[in-house]
Amino acid sequence: MSTLTSSPSARADAQTTSAANTASARWALVSLALCTLLSSLATSIANVGLPALTVAFNASFQQAQWVVLAYLLAVTTLIVSVGRLGDIVGRRRLLLVGIIVFTASSVLCGLAPALWLLIAARAAQGLGAAVMLALAMASVGETVSKERTGSAMGMLGTMSAIGTALGPSVGGILIAAFGWRSMFLAIVPLALVTFILAQRYLPADRRKPDATRPRFDNVGTLLLASTLAAYALAMTIGRGQFGPLNIVLLSAAILGAGVFVLAEARAESPLIRLTMFRGSALAPSLVMSILVATVVMTTFVVGPFYLARGLGLNEALVGMVMAVGPIISIATGIPSGRIVDRLGAPSMVVIGLALMTVGSLTLAAMPASFGAVGYLVGIAVLSPGYQLFQAANNTVVMADVRADQRGLTSGILNLSRNLGLITGASVMGAVFATASAARDITTASAEAVAHGMHVTFAVAGGLIAIALVMAIASRARARR
Structure with missing residues (x-):
């Protein structure tokens, strides 16, 4: 009789646990989607502010462009390395650190008294964005079932499109109403919400024994980052004119790629196998x-x-x-x-x-x-x-x-x-x-x-x- 009477209660407890797990998974996915939104929003929102920045800092357009370029370079050069680092130290842990870096650097961008400080803060913001982009997609596997992976990827793609679409219009409105600093500071509240959701709902990392944890490939990271930076600069500087400097940078990128491949083939714990x-x-x-x-x-x-x-x-x-x-x-x-x-x-x-x-x-x-x-x-x-x-x-x-x-x-x-x-x-x-x-x-x-x-x-x-x-x-x- 005790088994029969406890059975409905056990089923109710199981249903409650299942519902709680489903809700947690949904909020975890929301936090990952917000990571993608923030990264794309930070990319597109700064473009519309370049004219205002040239006036505010009495700078040329080419100088102001580094506010955009520093962010893109940081994301491009570091995204593979931070993804690998997340596999080693724990994706949830590193993602939370990335959100903190992104949030703090957004504040610094909004408070920067000089253009060079703004560019440095944008590079730090790009580092945070690289962590968020790489580990948001990587964390989908721990957040949703394999059968719903496509839906999760579709949601991340939607949030990326929303960030790209909203950036110019939101940035223009903020600059007109409150000045250029507001386009960076307005990101901060949403970043704080993202951190709270990720900290609360993302599943904990599985701890690995130190003996089985692979080492981080510092040499490979430096070689890959340098190679990608050279390629990105070769493709972006010169405003459409492919001159001698572009050729030198592209040649450096090709040489760097060859050296990277050789180094990875010999490394005990390579960045990329x-x-x-x-x-x-x-x-x-x-x-x-x-x-x-x-x-x-x-x-x-x-x-x-x-x-x-x-x-x-x-x-x-x-x-x-x-x-x-x-x-x-x-x-x-x-x-x-x-x-x-x-x-x-x-x-x-x-x-x-x-x-x-x-x-x-x-x-x-x-x-x-x-x-x-x-x-x-x-x-x-x-x-x-x-x-x-x-x-x-x-x-x-x-x-x-x-x-x-x-x-x-x-x-x-x-x-x-x-x-x-x-x-x-x-x-x-x-x-x-x-x-x-x-x-x-x-x-x-x-x-x-x-x-x-x-x-x-x-x-x-x-x-x-x-x-x-x-x-x-x-x-x-x-x-x-």
């Missing part, structure tokens, strides 16, 4: 991610010039048209993740890339005949394809990765996206300028800009088509 790229989906997924990010950045680089110079739209209309892509990305991010969970990640990688190929070729062809409408049609196909690819590709890479490699793998995956964005801004911008056959693209004729648009997105369509072939081949190998 080169064998992880053999016989797995990681290598093709990274290449596809670079190609896709390159094309996505092309829309931000080429789109405004085409809409303004090629179609003659005023600034307000250009802003409205350019907002359509991020809005579609926000609307389709979470549904894309659910589709991935339901229909399978490998198939959705292929479908996402197919949509992006169609969208890129539509942008190459339709605007010439249909103007802004043709442009919007292309964006309406490209944007959901991108979100579907992101959710599916991230799921393919992260779903089956070993628990002790999640931070490193997430860092490499985020790095591939950053490299694609940097390359897209530089290389595809150069393709556009060359195809327009104009010394100064800001004064080029409407016909020249339209031709440049056609050629650039034809090239973009070719890049995505290469990624699509890779995805189909990778899926065929997986089936065999």
